[in-house]
Amino acid sequence: MGLALPALILPGEALAAVTGARLERNADGTRLILEADSATSWRLSATQRPMRLIVSLPGVTWRGPARLPGLGPARGARWDAPNRRLLIDLSGPVSVRNAATVDGRLVVELGPGTAPGFARLTQGRIAQGQMGGTATARTPARSLPVIVIDPGHGGKDPGTIGVGGTHEKRITLAAALELKKQLEAAGRCRVVLTRSRDVFIPLDGRVDIARRREATLFMSLHADSAPGARGASVYTLADRASDALSARLAQSQNRADAAGGLRIPDVSPEVQRILYSLVRQETKVGSARMARFVVSNLGQSVTLLPNTHRQASFAVLKAPDVPSVLVEMGFLSDRRDEAALNRAPYRAQVARALTGAVHGWLEQHHAGVANSG
Ligand SMILES: [Zn+2]
Known part of the structure; x- marks a missing residue:
């Protein structure tokens, strides 16, 4: 009206x-x-x-x-x-x-x-x-949207170990902390990290954090291994992997989690329902849109893996109502990627690109909400 x-x-x-x-x-x-x-x-x-x-x-x-x-x-x-x-x-x-x-x-x-x-x-x-008076009732305004950043692995799960011995869990955490800093400085969203220390968090726990905090967007950060591959790439959820490399990445990540001590059938019925429920179409569309923003922003400053946006069945991307992407910032199995990701200025560059992607996505998301009334 x-x-x-x-x-x-x-x-x-x-x-x-x-x-x-x-x-x-x-x-x-x-x-x-x-x-x-x-x-x-x-x-x-x-x-x-x-x-x-x-x-x-x-x-x-x-x-x-x-x-x-x-x-x-x-x-x-x-x-x-x-x-x-x-x-x-x-x-x-x-x-x-x-x-x-x-x-x-x-x-x-x-x-x-x-x-x-x-x-x-x-x-x-x-x-x-x-x-006025003694009334204290309040209705919070639409406050800033929450972005959940998920540094992959942690604790007893080191993730990939690079050719030079770098633990993936350290790179993902350092990059996530930098990204959080940049996003908060811009003031357009609130940022929640699934972990801010070297602790193990099962994949469903990460998904659960995004849902409990009513996240607008979920972004998982990784730097895995893939023989012969180099450069950054971004993944969205699909039942069937878009290519062999994506399938292998999803498989090894999902398996690392099982080895970390939690099997999906053991989680609460609520979380099981979340993990197994069908991904809603709008979540898919929002995820794919975010992947496009990530590719275009990263592409301006960072080496990209060919066919940069790929798809696979990553458990961590399975929130049914939170658009989710997984960013492989590079591959620690590649000496050049490993060296770059160990440098703070390079991680800051990646974080700047991802900040740009989040802002672009948020603007389109808001416009979409306004258009649909
Ligand atoms: Zn990983």
Whole structure:
């Protein structure tokens, strides 16, 4: 519903008063704070033309300043008395990092945004809740999407051991920590690692983390062995492998896990259901799209394996509702790949490419969500 209807107040209903309203700077964005003297409901929405955030406060009289001076992306704000709403005019797209009642006050945290991301905000209400008085109910805003990064292997499972003796589990962890740092610095998503230490985590445990954290995207990092192969590649799930190399990689990874002490039939029925359920079509489409972003971003700075996007039956990619890719950053069985992956600047280069891929994917994902209403 795109129309803004005037709010209805029942006769005799007591109005709360907004007693304070201000825009202030926070760490890397702008924050709106509203205070009311008694309990009242609020709703946050956005419009594209004019580009605006709107806080609807159907039950209040306004005793705050008539106008708030502009700050950051907010060109200014004013109270629209007939419709009982605060209009915040924007100079460009913003993201809403959080909108919630904190200690009785409504706090809306704004950050830099993209046009597709903002378009998504205009598709409905962003958040709503109660503020003022003793009411503490809160509805969290659509907060930043969660990306789960999975450093392959770990603990008693070293992964591949390179020609020069490099343990794969060390390379995957170092690369994942670097990628996390870069993604967090950009501030467009939250990052969860399946492991941040040298510990063994079974494959289904990794899938389970992605599902429990309601991940938008799952990315597993590896640097396995494949005789004669060199360069980075990316894998998505398929029942049948696209080629012999992919089949071998999936087989050896799935087997390494069984040797690590967990057999799939032993896991909980819930996880079994997850592992064995059919991969939904949209998850497949999202995974394939991510693979394309990975290939195009990596291709600008890193040597690629020919036919860079491949498919195989990797257990770690089997979350039915989380688009998932597995990135082989290179092969430790190749001396040049092994030397490169042992260098921090090279891993940073790979992480930059993967960060670009995540951002590209997120933008298209948001646009897709907005288009589908
Ligand atoms: Zn591996």
